[in-house]
Amino acid sequence: MRHWRGVSQGNGQEPFDRSARQLTQEVESISKELKVNEQIRVRQVRLIGSDGQQVGIVETRDALRMAREEDLDLVMVGEAAQPPVAKLMDYGKYRFELQQQTKDARRRSRQHEMKSIKFRVKIDDHDYETKVNHIRRFLKGGHKVKVTIMFRGRERTHPELGQGILNRVAADVNELAVVDAAPVIAGMDMNMILRPAGVTVES
Numbered sequence: 001m002r003h004w005r006g007v008s009q010g011n012g013q014e015p016f017d018r019s020a021r022q023l024t025q026e027v028e029s030i031s032k033e034l035k036v037n038e039q040i041r042v043r044q045v046r047l048i049g050s051d052g053q054q055v056g057i058v059e060t061r062d063a064l065r066m067a068r069e070e071d072l073d074l075v076m077v078g079e080a081a082q083p084p085v086a087k088l089m090d091y092g093k094y095r096f097e098l099q100q101q102t103k104d105a106r107r108r109s110r111q112h113e114m115k116s117i118k119f120r121v122k123i124d125d126h127d128y129e130t131k132v133n134h135i136r137r138f139l140k141g142g143h144k145v146k147v148t149i150m151f152r153g154r155e156r157t158h159p160e161l162g163q164g165i166l167n168r169v170a171a172d173v174n175e176l177a178v179v180d181a182a183p184v185i186a187g188m189d190m191n192m193i194l195r196p197a198g199v200t201v202e203s
Helices: 018-031 060-069 091-111 125-140 153-157 159-172
Strands: 044-048 054-059 073-078 085-089 115-120 145-150 177-186 189-196
Touching: 044 060, 044 073, 054 060, 060 073, 060 085, 073 091, 085 091, 115 125, 125 145, 125 159, 125 189, 145 159, 153 159, 159 177, 159 189
Parallel strands: 044 085, 115 145
Antiparallel strands: 044 054, 073 085, 145 189, 177 189
8 A cells, every 4th residue: 555645665675785775865956846646736637537538627635535546656757737636656666666767777888898908017927918808898898998007217218118018008909909999198197098999889
């Protein structure tokens, strides 16, 4: 049964972890302006049924009764209209679907985020191979990779040393990547960006 003293909270899921709570807060901010059930104070609404069909202009108390009879919520979806538009829906389900859409969008964003790997000019072969293997893993995962050479002291006066390492990296992963941004000096660093081979550069 629905709780008609306000917006029903929760959807019976297990407690959220930190990231899920943040998503829930985002969903709250998106949907908090929607008036639900007894929060709707206008006398009449233009009602849309649970099947998406127009019911017409009805008294709000009658719309609330219809919502109760169908075990649904009355949600105001068009407050600026005259009279306001309200719809019969499962508000808890609506919030859950909105949360899933937010999760999916953030997951897609994470799938294409830029990864970063840093090298020193004086790096031994073991550390070099370890870092290159990380780069390969990122590229196989569909990520761009920012490869940075960090100079120390007078190393900055020998940019060719950093250039040599970056060229070596690009050659070692050339079966997986292409150079998206050629090496460039930025302060005490030299940066190069690799992208997975076959991925189109977005304008």
